[in-house]
Amino acid sequence: MKNERLRKKSLDELIDKHIGELGTEKRDVFEEELRLDILGQTIKKIREERNMTQEQLGHLVGVKKAQISKIENNLTDARFDTIMRVFRALNAKVKFNVEIQDKDLQAV
Numbered sequence: 001m002k003n004e005r006l007r008k009k010s011l012d013e014l015i016d017k018h019i020g021e022l023g024t025e026k027r028d029v030f031e032e033e034l035r036l037d038i039l040g041q042t043i044k045k046i047r048e049e050r051n052m053t054q055e056q057l058g059h060l061v062g063v064k065k066a067q068i069s070k071i072e073n074n075l076t077d078a079r080f081d082t083i084m085r086v087f088r089a090l091n092a093k094v095k096f097n098v099e100i101q102d103k104d105l106q107a108v
Contacts (some may be wrong), residue, residue: 037074039083044072046090060089 020026047057047068054068061068063082070076071086087094 033074040072040074043068043083043086043090046092047072050090052090057086057089061085 015027015030016022019030047054053065054072055065058065058068061082062085067076067078067082068086071078071083084094
C-alpha cells in the first residue's frame with residue numbers, strides 16, 4: 001500500500017464544504033441551530049449540577065416539565081423571557097455578546 005499523506009482540514013473547512021460558507025442561508029440556519037442546541041445543553045448541565053429535575057425547574061419557572069424538556073432538547077422556539085426565567089431559577093448569570101455585522105442598516 002502506498003504511503004499517502006493525509007491532508008488535515010480544519011473544522012471550518014469541513015463546515016464550509018458540507019454545510020455552506022459563511023453568509024449563506026444554509027450556514028446561517030446551521031449556526032442558529034447550533035447556538036440553540038448549546039443553550040439547551042447548558043441549561044440541562046446546570047440543572048443537573050443543581051440536582052434538579054425538569055419538573056422542579058418547571059415549577060420554579062412557571063412552566064410544565066415538557067417545556068423544560070423541549071428547551072433542553074432544542075425542540076421549541078421558547079420565548080426569550082422564558083429562557084431568562086430558567087436561568088434566574090438556576091441562579092445562573094447570563095452575559096450577552098452582540099456583534100454588529102458589516103451590513104447596511106436602514107431606519108424603519
